[in-house]
Amino acid sequence: MTPRCVSTVPFPDQKPGTSGLRKKVPVFEQPHYVENFLQAIFDTLAECQGATLVVGGDGRYLNREVIQTTLRIAAANGFGRVLVGRGGLLSTPAASCVIRGQQAIGGIVLSASHNPGGPEGDFGIKFNGANGGPASEPVTEAIFRRTREIAEYRISDAPEINLDRLGEACLGDMVVSVIDPVADYAALMESLLDFDRIADLFGSGFRMRFDAMNAVTGPYATTILQDRLGAAAGTVVNGEPLPDFGGHHPDPNPVHARELFELMGSSAALDFGAASDGDGDRNMIMAPGLFVTPSDSLALLAAHAHLAPGYRAGLSGVARSMPTSRAVDRVAEKLGIRAYETPTGWKFFGSLLDAGLISLCGEESAGTGSNHVREKDGLWAVLLWLNILAVLRKPADQIVREHWASYGRDYYARHDFEELDSTVAQELMEGLRSKLTSLPGQRAGDLTIGSADEFAYTDPVDQSVTPNQGIRISFAEGGRAVFRLSGTGTAGATLRVYLEQYEPDPTRHSLPTHKVLASVAAAAEAVAEIASRTGRLEPSVMT
Ligand code: VG1
Ligand code: CO
Numbered sequence: 032m033t034p035r036c037v038s039t040v041p042f043p044d045q046k047p048g049t050s051g052l053r054k055k056v057p058v059f060e061q062p063h064y065v066e067n068f069l070q071a072i073f074d075t076l077a078e079c080q081g082a083t084l085v086v087g088g089d090g091r092y093l094n095r096e097v098i099q100t101t102l103r104i105a106a107a108n109g110f111g112r113v114l115v116g117r118g119g120l121l122s123t124p125a126a127s128c129v130i131r132g133q134q135a136i137g138g139i140v141l142s143a144s145h146n147p148g149g150p151e152g153d154f155g156i157k158f159n160g161a162n163g164g165p166a167s168e169p170v171t172e173a174i175f176r177r178t179r180e181i182a183e184y185r186i187s188d189a190p191e192i193n194l195d196r197l198g199e200a201c202l203g204d205m206v207v208s209v210i211d212p213v214a215d216y217a218a219l220m221e222s223l224l225d226f227d228r229i230a231d232l233f234g235s236g237f238r239m240r241f242d243a244m245n246a247v248t249g250p251y252a253t254t255i256l257q258d259r260l261g262a263a264a265g266t267v268v269n270g271e272p273l274p275d276f277g278g279h280h281p282d283p284n285p286v287h288a289r290e291l292f293e294l295m296g297s298s299a300a301l302d303f304g305a306a307s308d309g310d311g312d313r314n315m316i317m318a319p320g321l322f323v324t325p326s327d328s329l330a331l332l333a334a335h336a337h338l339a340p341g342y343r344a345g346l347s348g349v350a351r352s353m354p355t356s357r358a359v360d361r362v363a364e365k366l367g368i369r370a371y372e373t374p375t376g377w378k379f380f381g382s383l384l385d386a387g388l389i390s391l392c393g394e395e396s397a398g399t400g401s402n403h404v405r406e407k408d409g410l411w412a413v414l415l416w417l418n419i420l421a422v423l424r425k426p427a428d429q430i431v432r433e434h435w436a437s438y439g440r441d442y443y444a445r446h447d448f449e450e451l452d453s454t455v456a457q458e459l460m461e462g463l464r465s466k467l468t469s470l471p472g473q474r475a476g477d478l479t480i481g482s483a484d485e486f487a488y489t490d491p492v493d494q495s496v497t498p499n500q501g502i503r504i505s506f507a508e509g510g511r512a513v514f515r516l517s518g519t520g521t522a523g524a525t526l527r528v529y530l531e532q533y534e535p536d537p538t539r540h541s542l543p544t545h546k547v548l549a550s551v552a553a554a555a556e557a558v559a560e561i562a563s564r565t566g567r568l569e570p571s572v573m574t
Pocket of ligand 1: 145398520
């Protein structure tokens with residue numbers, strides 16, 4: 032079982048995006064593709080010798096194979112111990128929790144998140160550092176540089192490790208511990224949230240549905256909601272992780288979690304509905320008759336977090352990604368704490384969390400989290416909602432409406448134009464960029480442009496600068512449109528157009544979102560010339 036050095040040549044396309052390296056499965060199946068990338072990660076670590084590594088994934092097609100490869104490469108690189116979730120499963124937030132709890136040097140998380148799985152679907156490899164969070168920009172840059180020059184990788188010829196049996200095995204000098212993927216995470220949740228009160232809520236007849244979308248959260252949600260908190264059997268649906276997610280996109284939004292969305296909008300609506308994505312870091316929240324936008328959910332959780340034991344002392348600050356609505360900023364103002372604005376992607380929250388500047392953060396794309404781990408955490412958000420509902424004992428939709436009445440409502444939508452020709456998409460962004468300075472004062476549709484710029488971020492902790500993080504256009508009438516290209520897609524380019532309109536008047540809080548946003552959407556089209564440039568008259572997905 033001596034380690035071998037294998038000669039290899041670089042692949043040009045191993046640049047990590049918003050969240051790790053994400054490609055179609057056949058790309059990952061090329062000989063040496065996975066090995067090169069893993070070796071590049073390990074090469075950028077200060078010291079692998081004797082270190083502890085955490086490995087797990089969302090159970091999608093290729094998960095088990097890549098875990099075995101990771102173990103063999105880790106052994107050859109001198110790691111002392113690897114913790115793997117049983118069945119090769121670890122949700123992204125659970126991986127973060129284990130990395131932190133076990134003082135690991137980092138973790139390899141195998142997932143393409145909300146992207147579809149299966150032999151023709153997507154696969155992904157993410158690296159998280161010792162704080163449990165996604166590798167920062169400088170680290171992913173270093174990994175990419177290494178992939179461009181790699182000439183060999185080290186691998187040990189060890190037999191397969193049985194991933195289905197809890198316990199320890201040896202792979203050369205390295206110990207492999209197959210751990211219960213749920214246990215540490217469930218204990219962390221119990222330490223933060225009032226499990227007794229949530230159990231009382233379920234005991235009182237409160238009914239909810241959690242759609243795990245045949246992705247990784249099934250075992251977590253079943254253990255915590257049904258077994259620990261006493262939610263009725265059948266509360267968790269699609270609870271079995273499947274390699275192809277049952278053929279669906281495991282993306283918790285009104286389009287891909289349609290069944291839950293329709294149930295909660297019907298007369299048979301339960302008290303609460305929730306869903307999570309492929310790797311368990313996103314959440315969708317449904318109140319009876321009401322889809323709670325992730326931006327609103329973040330604001331609401333910030334306003335009520337003190338009702339949960341883990342946040343009783345209050346929040347140090349909050350943060351949101353730039354395209355997320357400003358609803359949470361108003362809550363922060365009322366609480367007298369700071370609200371930070373970061374680029375899209377969880378990696379940017381890490382330094383703020385580590386420095387204690389914020390305790391809660393979120394993104395419009397259904398990610399919400401806190402300082403308990405360094406990833407967004409879908410089930411945690413659902414449990415915090417339940418904790419709040421258990422204390423307030425009011426219907427979820429009423430809590431949302433009361434929130435709007437005190438803070439105003441941010442009507443919000445995101446329009447995605449998927450699989451565009453990459454050059455066309457780049458040109459569209461370039462076109463916008465080139466006219467930014469001349470836009471203020473101009474009319475766009477029925478609106479007047481107030482300001483226009485491209486978001487650049489300076490990290491307040493380490494002062495690192497990240498430019499080109501999305502173009503934002505604010506209208507004098509109060510609306511805003513943001514344009515950026517996705518960094519997680521695997522085919523062509525995806526243009527994301529984020530639309531919002533603030534409405535302080537409570538008599539105007541029950542209007543259809545698309546109606547309120549119609550003029551902002553028309554103005555966005557007028558400025559960006561989406562139809563004429565791309566030939567698309569409608570977005571591929573509206574959420
Ligand atoms: C998308 C979302 C972003 C999120 C990222 C990873 O990125 O917009 O908010 O952090 O996915 O989420 P992009 O670059 O495609 O817009 V997950 O749950 O897919 O790891
Ligand atoms: Co995800």
